[in-house]
């Protein structure tokens with residue numbers, strides 16, 4: 054077919070070459086097909102062409118013969134040329150044909166050789182085929198075995214596919230996580246860039262800090278030595294004090310005895326002087342009577358003499374007068390005796406009076422001496438007490454400095470008193486060691502006959518008042534005003550006194566809790582610092598985390614229009630927790646209120662307390678079922694020094710841990726209890742990881758830990774209250790709380806920094 058087509062094409066070319074003036078008839082072009090033996094179909098000879106031309110000429114212009122003749126001549130010329138070319142081509146084809154026959158012969162020879170070798174190969178192949186057949190049978194056996202294996206493999210493949218699907222699913226979730234992680238990464242990269250910039254500045258700052266640190270270290274060493282010395286002095290002073298107190302008491306006893314004997318003596322003296330007075334009166338009376346009698350006797354004697362002279366009187370009258378005179382004389386003598394005895398008595402009484410006077414003067418001087426001694430002792434006592442208080446203040450300050458340098462979370466333990474309905478007959482489970490080393494800081498807990506000892510930064514016994522507790526944390530409140538982030542939270546079993554410690558009892562001023570007391574101190578200090586040029590602005594927010602959901606506890610601006618607002622002003626209540634690159638935490642959409650007075654905050658606190666999720670459980674009549682977070686941001690500006698500070702105070706009342714078996718919770722209460730226990734266990738996990746200095750800290754496992762991340766992770770002065778019930782039936786829970794608190798106390802979270810500067814900070818409320 055291809056050959057035929059080729060011949061047709063060549064014929065058409067030859068024809069057109071002839072008709073069109075032979076343009077295509079060069080020796081290099083494809084020859085016309087009169088030499089087309091290879092075409093095997095239609096063949097063109099010279100005659101064919103001439104006939105073709107003749108026919109053509111016949112049909113063309115029959116009228117212009119001359120022109121036709123010329124054309125004819127021209128055609129003939131070209132045809133001759135064509136003929137010559139055909140001849141040349143034929144000769145070349147003949148040459149080619151000869152060469153081809155030679156090569157055909159060679160090929161036939163080769164074919165014969167190949168046939169021989171193929172026969173040999175056929176034999177070889179038949180032997181191979183036999184071999185292969187045997188191999189095939191064994192291979193078939195293998196195949197059956199492999200098919201069984203294949204079935205098993207298919208099963209496992211199916212399983213693998215299922216696994217793969219699961220893996221793909223998890224891959225999808227992982228890729229989601231990856232995308233979120235990538236987002237985080239990009240934000241982290243941004244942070245890194247800013248951190249790098251900060252790092253440069255910090256390095257410079259660091260060198261200066263290192264120098265300062267060296268100085269602080271030496272100060273610390275001297276301070277520790279001072280503490281030791283002060284503690285020794287304190288022990289000596291305390292001993293001296295107790296000795297002085299004993300002396301003071303015995304002297305006071307002596308003084309009271311002397312005083313009473315002095316009173317007796319003065320009473321006797323008074324009595325005796327009264328008696329002397331009476332005796333003197335009696336003596337004067339008797340003397341008067343005696344004088345009168347003597348005068349009478351003289352008159353009578355004169356009368357007798359007269360009678361004797363004038364004997365005109367009767368003897369009876371005379372005798373009568375003599376009797377009278379004798380009588381008077383006897384009476385006179387008698388009175389003289391009386392006067393003598395009275396004078397004797399008087400002298401005795403006077404000597405006694407003198408003696409008493411002397412002894413009373415002596416007693417009074419003795420008494421004065423004693424008074425002086427007492428005054429001296431009292432002064433020494435006051436001095437010693439002042440020294441003890443000052444020493445204790447210094448010790449606390451140095452202790453705080455040491456803790457700040459170490460970067461630990463501080464822990465205070467508070468034991469509440471037994472409640473009226475608790476059984477006090479079962480004996481005591483809590484005791485306090487009295488050794489000087491841990492006095493006021495140690496607590497021993499007895500459980501199942503075993504004693505567990507713990508030491509914290511401070512232990513408050515049941516008798517400690519709310520004021521005593523506040524005094525210990527007031528320094529931290531001052532730190533918030535100075536520009537530090539401060540976080541105080543209460544942890545403990547349900548009913549152990551957390552809410553009492555943080556909020557106190559409403560309506561009883563002495564039993565106000567830490568939160569109202571902190572507010573009082575902040576507003577007082579705010580007023581007093583006005584004279585130093587400091588002006589403060591405060592913002593508060595209050596939230597609770599209930600069943601892993603954040604709830605706003607403040608009235609929003611939309612509901613009461615009293616100046617409250619939300620962080621972004623939108624109506625949606627999403628309450629997402631976010632940490633910014635400055636280490637501040639924000640809760641989106643949460644109500645933040647600007648406050649100027651204690652009264653305003655008290656009103657908001659009452660509002661929050663009323664909104665808080667509280668319920669009755671077997672363990673506590675008024676049990677808090679949520680974690681309560683009070684936050685106050687304190688921004689200070691000093692117009693004189695152009696300084697600024699930005700402090701944050703977080704006060705947190707955690708929901709109480711409780712055993713499900715003991716709480717007897719069911720339904721919603723059970724769900725609450727489980728949620729509380731879960732978030733507290735997340736808190737415990739975070740503390741555990743921090744304690745072990747792990748790379749990954751699981752802050753995100755609960756809302757509470759994520760919110761407290763800055764407080765737990767450093768850059769905050771953090772204090773934990775561990776509240777304990779003294780009831781022996783709660784010893785198990787108390788032991789768990791104390792163990793957790795000890796772990797918290799051992800946590801090193803970094804050194805907090807003061808946020809002060811000359812530049813304005815962002816003024817939105819943050820948690821840490």
Ligand SMILES: Nc1ncnc2c1ncn2[C@@H]1O[C@H](COP(=O)(O)OP(=O)(O)OP(=O)(O)O)[C@@H](O)[C@H]1O
Nearest residue numbers: 469470547548549550551552553673676677708709
């Ligand atoms: N130091 C204390 N002095 C006197 N009473 C106290 C003291 N501490 C606690 N209480 C009383 O003990 C009871 C339980 O205290 P509170 O409600 O504060 O416990 P809680 O730890 O907050 O419990 P929950 O976790 O269930 O909320 C209350 O009646 C409270 O008045």
